[in-house]
Amino acid sequence: MTHTTLSVGEAHVPVLLEEVVAGLAITQGDTIVDATFGAGGYARALLAAGAGRVIGFDRDPDAIANGPSLVPHSLQEGGRLTLIEERFSLMEQALRDRDLLPVDGVTMDIGVSSMQLDQAERGFAFSNDGPLDMRMSQSGQTAAEFLNEAEEAEIARVIRDYGEEPRARKVAHAIVAARPLTRTAELAAVVRKALGHHAGMKSDPATRTFQAIRIHLNAELDELEAGLRAAERSLRAGGRLAVVTFHSLEDRIVKRFLRARSGATPAGSRHRPLAAAGPSPSFTSVAKPLSPSDGELARNPRARSARLRTAVRTDAPAWDQEIAA
Numbered sequence: 001m002t003h004t005t006l007s008v009g010e011a012h013v014p015v016l017l018e019e020v021v022a023g024l025a026i027t028q029g030d031t032i033v034d035a036t037f038g039a040g041g042y043a044r045a046l047l048a049a050g051a052g053r054v055i056g057f058d059r060d061p062d063a064i065a066n067g068p069s070l071v072p073h074s075l076q077e078g079g080r081l082t083l084i085e086e087r088f089s090l091m092e093q094a095l096r097d098r099d100l101l102p103v104d105g106v107t108m109d110i111g112v113s114s115m116q117l118d119q120a121e122r123g124f125a126f127s128n129d130g131p132l133d134m135r136m137s138q139s140g141q142t143a144a145e146f147l148n149e150a151e152e153a154e155i156a157r158v159i160r161d162y163g164e165e166p167r168a169r170k171v172a173h174a175i176v177a178a179r180p181l182t183r184t185a186e187l188a189a190v191v192r193k194a195l196g197h198h199a200g201m202k203s204d205p206a207t208r209t210f211q212a213i214r215i216h217l218n219a220e221l222d223e224l225e226a227g228l229r230a231a232e233r234s235l236r237a238g239g240r241l242a243v244v245t246f247h248s249l250e251d252r253i254v255k256r257f258l259r260a261r262s263g264a265t266p267a268g269s270r271h272r273p274l275a276a277a278g279p280s281p282s283f284t285s286v287a288k289p290l291s292p293s294d295g296e297l298a299r300n301p302r303a304r305s306a307r308l309r310t311a312v313r314t315d316a317p318a319w320d321q322e323i324a325a
């Protein structure tokens with residue numbers, strides 16, 4: 001495992017930062033969970049805005065190891081920053097173990113950090129040749145192991161479902177024909193050749209395949225669903241949730257979760273009229289999604305598809321069921 005020391009200047013540019021801080025409506029002394037610490041951009045802003053304590057989670061050991069160096073010492077004084085290497089789906093247990101439940105706010109900023117993308121050896125980027133790795137937690141199956149061992153149909157399913165790639169079968173076929181693959185540049189070349197690529201294309205055709213493999217290996221959508229439920233169990237009544245997503249697959253999960261939990265899902269139908277009598281809403285004040293301002297997009301084009309959804313926890317018990325489809 002490599003620990004790279006990063007300066008704040010090189011780090012991730014936080015997305016929708018002001019909007020997240022505003023959405024959490026911090027009161028002096030609040031305890032806030034930053035479920036995706038990354039390069040600490042949100043954590044710094046939350047502490048500066050008056051949070052008494054920030055509990056930062058990240059499944060990436062490098063993010064946790066670098067964390068203390070990314071937050072000014074003055075903001076960490078008095079134990080105001082706690083960093084935990086853990087998946088956010090397990091936040092409730094980790095918070096309980098430290099006697100920190102319930103919390104006043106939870107924020108999640110879903111996806112990869114620029115630190116992960118920019119470090120070639122992590123294997124997340126096709127623009128930066130590196131080993132085919134893509135594991136956020138630096139453990140488990142690598143992208144190379146998946147691509148070299150999985151059945152063609154399984155590779156096609158992943159690329160279709162998580163990359164929304166209309167020609168997933170063609171890409172999977174080309175991958176299997178080119179095995180073994182070991183480098184991100186090799187994979188990118190195989191996908192571009194399969195799909196056709198010419199200079200001046202709006203986006204690289206390999207983008208969707210890389211996204212898909214990353215989401216699959218890290219079980220990112222399952223983690224997001226479980227993380228939302230863990231946040232629901234961890235927030236106090238009146239506590240706030242602020243979730244930033246990076247693409248529509250993720251945003252849809254958050255939208256459906258908040259719609260169901262706030263009682264806005266038409267739970268009944270002609271055939272199931274009584275389904276409306278479900279649990280009491282566990283969230284309220286679900287706000288319309290926010291997108292980055294023109295100013296933010298000019299500074300950070302990577303924020304293009306980001307969306308922020310916020311809501312306030314009610315005093316009803318957490319729901320004990322899967323997200324309504």
Ligand SMILES: C[S@@+](CC[C@H](N)C(=O)[O-])C[C@H]1O[C@@H](n2cnc3c(N)ncnc32)[C@H](O)[C@@H]1O
Nearest residue numbers: 014036038039040041042058059060087088109
């Ligand atoms: C987009 S970055 C967050 C950037 C951060 N908001 C900032 O301002 O620097 C997402 C981070 O979440 C982490 N992450 C993704 N899924 C996770 C999960 N299920 N549990 C914990 N951390 C996760 C990634 O390792 C990455 O460091």
